[in-house]
Amino acid sequence: MIGRCTVWYNPLTTCMPPALLSRDDVVDRLMTVFRHAGYDGTSLSELSQATGLGKSSLYHYFPDGKDDMLLSVLERLAAQLRASLFEPLRGPGTPRKRIAAMIRTLDTFYVHGTEPCLLAQIVLGSTRGRFRAPLRAMFAEWMDAITCVLVDAGVSKTIARHRAEDAVVRIEGALVLAGGVDDAQVFTRMLKQLSAALLE
Amino acid sequence: MIGRCTVWYNPLTTCMPPALLSRDDVVDRLMTVFRHAGYDGTSLSELSQATGLGKSSLYHYFPDGKDDMLLSVLERLAAQLRASLFEPLRGPGTPRKRIAAMIRTLDTFYVHGTEPCLLAQIVLGSTRGRFRAPLRAMFAEWMDAITCVLVDAGVSKTIARHRAEDAVVRIEGALVLAGGVDDAQVFTRMLKQLSAALLE
DNA sequence: GGCACACAACCGAACGATCGGTACATTACT
DNA sequence: AGTAATGTACCGATCGTTCGGTTGTGTGCC
Numbered sequence: 458m459i460g461r462c463t464v465w466y467n468p469l470t471t472c473m474p475p476a477l478l479s480r481d482d483v484v485d486r487l488m489t490v491f492r493h494a495g496y497d498g499t500s501l502s503e504l505s506q507a508t509g510l511g512k513s514s515l516y517h518y519f520p521d522g523k524d525d526m527l528l529s530v531l532e533r534l535a536a537q538l539r540a541s542l543f544e545p546l547r548g549p550g551t552p553r554k555r556i557a558a559m560i561r562t563l564d565t566f567y568v569h570g571t572e573p574c575l576l577a578q579i580v581l582g583s584t585r586g587r588f589r590a591p592l593r594a595m596f597a598e599w600m601d602a603i604t605c606v607l608v609d610a611g612v613s614k615t616i617a618r619h620r621a622e623d624a625v626v627r628i629e630g631a632l633v634l635a636g637g638v639d640d641a642q643v644f645t646r647m648l649k650q651l652s653a654a655l656l657e
Numbered sequence: 658m659i660g661r662c663t664v665w666y667n668p669l670t671t672c673m674p675p676a677l678l679s680r681d682d683v684v685d686r687l688m689t690v691f692r693h694a695g696y697d698g699t700s701l702s703e704l705s706q707a708t709g710l711g712k713s714s715l716y717h718y719f720p721d722g723k724d725d726m727l728l729s730v731l732e733r734l735a736a737q738l739r740a741s742l743f744e745p746l747r748g749p750g751t752p753r754k755r756i757a758a759m760i761r762t763l764d765t766f767y768v769h770g771t772e773p774c775l776l777a778q779i780v781l782g783s784t785r786g787r788f789r790a791p792l793r794a795m796f797a798e799w800m801d802a803i804t805c806v807l808v809d810a811g812v813s814k815t816i817a818r819h820r821a822e823d824a825v826v827r828i829e830g831a832l833v834l835a836g837g838v839d840d841a842q843v844f845t846r847m848l849k850q851l852s853a854a855l856l857e
Numbered sequence: 858g859g860c861a862c863a864c865a866a867c868c869g870a871a872c873g874a875t876c877g878g879t880a881c882a883t884t885a886c887t
Numbered sequence: 888a889g890t891a892a893t894g895t896a897c898c899g900a901t902c903g904t905t906c907g908g909t910t911g912t913g914t915g916c917c
Contacts, residue, residue, distance in 0.1 A: 498697035498783035501877060512878080514893055522878065578781050580836040581773055583698035589839060596837045619846075622834070623827075626847060629837075630830020634822070636780040637796045637829075639789060646819075647826060701903060713905080714867050722903065 480518065481533060483508050488530045492575040496527055496584045524587060527579070531591045534575060538595060541566075546602035552610035556652050559603075563628065563648060570635040570644025577629050600625055603655070610656060620655055627651065680718065681733065683708050688730045692775040696727055696784045724787060727779070731791045734775060738795060741766075746802035752810035756852050759803075763828065763848060770835040770844025777829050800825055803855070810856060820855055827851065 486507045490499050504526065505512050519525035545558050567574065576595060579588050603621035608614055631647035686707045690699050704726065705712045719725035745758050767774065776795060779788050803821035808814055831847040 494783040495695065495697060495781060497695060500875080502875080510892095511894060513880095513895085516878075517892060573781055576837060577777070577833045580833055581695055581778050581781055583694040585836065592837050593839060596834060622843060622846070626830035626834050626843070627823075627826055628830065629833040630826035630828065633777045633780055633829040633833065634796060634826050636785065637776060637792050639793060643822060643826070646822070700901075702901080710866095711868050712903085713869080716904075717866065 478508070483510065483518065484529050484533045487526050488534065488575065491527055491530055492573055492578060495578045495582045496523070497582050499523075527584075527588065528591070530575070531579070531588060531595075535591065535595050535598075538599065543598055543602040546606045552606050553652070553656065555606050556655055559606075560648050560651055564645070567632060567644065570632065570641035573636060574629060574632050577632065596625065607655060612656075624651060624655060627654075678709070683710065683718065684729050684733045687726050688734065688775065691727055691730055692773055692778060695778045695782045696723070697782050699723075724784075727784075727788065728791070730775070731779070731788060731795075735791065735795050735798075738799065743798055743802040746806045752806050753852070753856065755806050756855055759806075760848050760851055764845070767832060767844065770832065770841035770848075773836060774829060774832050777832065796825065807855060812856075824851060824855060827854075 487504055490503055490507045494503070501512055501515065501523065504523075505515060508515065510518075515526070516522065519529060521528075541562050542559060545562070546555050548555070550558070566572075576592060579585065579592055585592075600618070600621040603624055604614070604617045607617035607620060612620070627647050628651075631644045635641050635643040687704055690703055690707045694703070701712050701715065701723065704723075705715060708715065710718075715726065716722065719729060721728075741762050742759060745762070746755050748755065750758070766772075776792060779785065779792055785792075800818070800821040803824055804814070804817045807817035807820055812820070827847050828851075831844045835841050835843040
C-alpha cells in the first residue's frame with residue numbers, strides 16, 4: 458500500500474482526505490495528468506501534487522523517473538483497455554452486441570468526447586520515440602480485436618482489417634476535432650454511426 | 658528583412674549559409690519546430706537554433722515571447738491553408754477535381770503521412786485554452802470549404818456538413834494512427850478512399 | 858559629399874524560476 | 888531489528904525572459 462493512513466498524512470501537498478492508495482491508484486492519477494498535458498507539459502511537481510506523494514516517494518516507486526512513470530501509466534492503460542475493450546470484443550455475444558459494448562465503453566472512457574486520448578497525446582510530443590513500442594502494441598491489439606469481431610460477423614479478413622483501421626482513425630480523429638472546435642458532439646456523432654460503418 | 662547579408666552572419670548558431678530571412682521564413686522555421694514537438698516540447702533554444710536568431714532577437718520580432726511566436730505561426734498557417742486548401746475548394750473547377758486537388762495538397766502538406774499536424778499538436782498539450790480561438794476558426798473554415806464543394810456537387814447542405822466533419826476527422830485521425838503505428842500508409846490509404854467517401 | 862542622429866536588427870550575458878533528479882536522515886510498519 | 892516509505896534539502900541544468908550594448912542602415916541637415 459502506498460500512502461499512510463494517518464490524519465496528518467502529507468499535510469502540505471495532498472489535496473484529498475487521508476486514504477490508502479494502491480499502486481494502481483497512484484498510476485491512475487499519473488495517467489489523468491499525462492492524459493491532459495502530455496509528457497512534455499507535465500512536471501514532477503504536478504505529478505507529486507496529483508498523487509499526494511512527495512517527489513522522493515515518486516522516485517521510490519518509479520526509480521527511473523518520469524519515463525518510468527509514463528511507462529507504468531502506459532502498461533496500466535494497456536491492461537485497462539485489454540480488460541474493458543479488447544477482450545469483450547473477442548468474447549461471447551453476438552458481433553453486433555460486442556460492437557455496441559465497445560461503443561458504450563468508449564463513450565464512458567472519453568467522457569462523451571470531452572477527455573483527450575493519452576495515446577494520441579504521446580504519439581505527438583517530443584518523446585514519441587521512447588514510447589513507440591507500447592503505443593504500437595496497443596493500437597495493433599485494438600485493431601486486431603475489432604478485426605476479430607468483424608470476421609465473426611462474416612466480414613472477410615482483408616475488409617475487416619481495413620474497417621478496423623478506419624474505426625480507430627475515426628475515434629482518434631473525432632477526439633482531436635472535438636477538442637479543436639470545443640464541441641464534444643463531434644465525438645458522440647461519430648460514435649453513433651460507428652456501428653453501422655463497421656457492419657455496413 | 659531579417660538577417661544581415663554578410664559572410665560572418667551569425668557564425669555560432671546558424672545552421673545555414675548566409676541568407677536573408679523574411680519574417681515569413683522565420684515563422685516557417687518556428688512552425689516546423691512547433692509542429693514536431695508541440696508548444697510544451699519546444700524550447701526557445703531550439704527555436705533560436707532553428708531560425709539562426711539569438712534568443713533576444715526572437716524577442717525583437719515576437720515581443721510577447723513564446724506565445725507570440727506560436728500565435729504568429731498559427732496566423733501564417735491559417736494564411737497558408739486558406740491559399741492552398743480552402744480557396745481552391747471553393748474556386749473554379751468541377752467538384753471532383755477540386756476534391757482531388759485537396760487530396761493532393763494534403764498529401765504534400767503532411768508528406769504522405771509522415772509529418773504531424775500542428776493543429777492536433779496544439780489541441781492536445783497544456784496550452785490549448787490560450788490558442789482556442791484560432792484553432793477553432795481554422796477547423797471551422799476547413800469544414801466550411803469542404804461543405805461548399807459538396808453542395809456544389811449536389812449534396813444536401815446537412816449531409817455535406819456531416820461529411821465534411823467526417824473528412825477532417827479522418828484526416829486528423831489517420832495522422833495520429835500513422836504516427837502511433839509508425840506506418841505512414843495508414844494516411845495514404847485513407848486519402849485514397851477520401852474522394853469516394855465524400856462524393857459517395 | 859560629409860556628418861550627426863535615429864532606429865531597426867541583432868547579440869552575449871545574465872536573471873529568477875523551475876526543471877528532473879539525488880542524498881540522506883527520519884518515520885512508520887512488520 | 889529491519890525494511891519500506893517519506894520529508895528535507897539540495898544539485899546542476901535548463902526554462903522563458905530581460906538587459907545593456909553593438910552593429911549596420913537609412914534620413915535629414917549642412
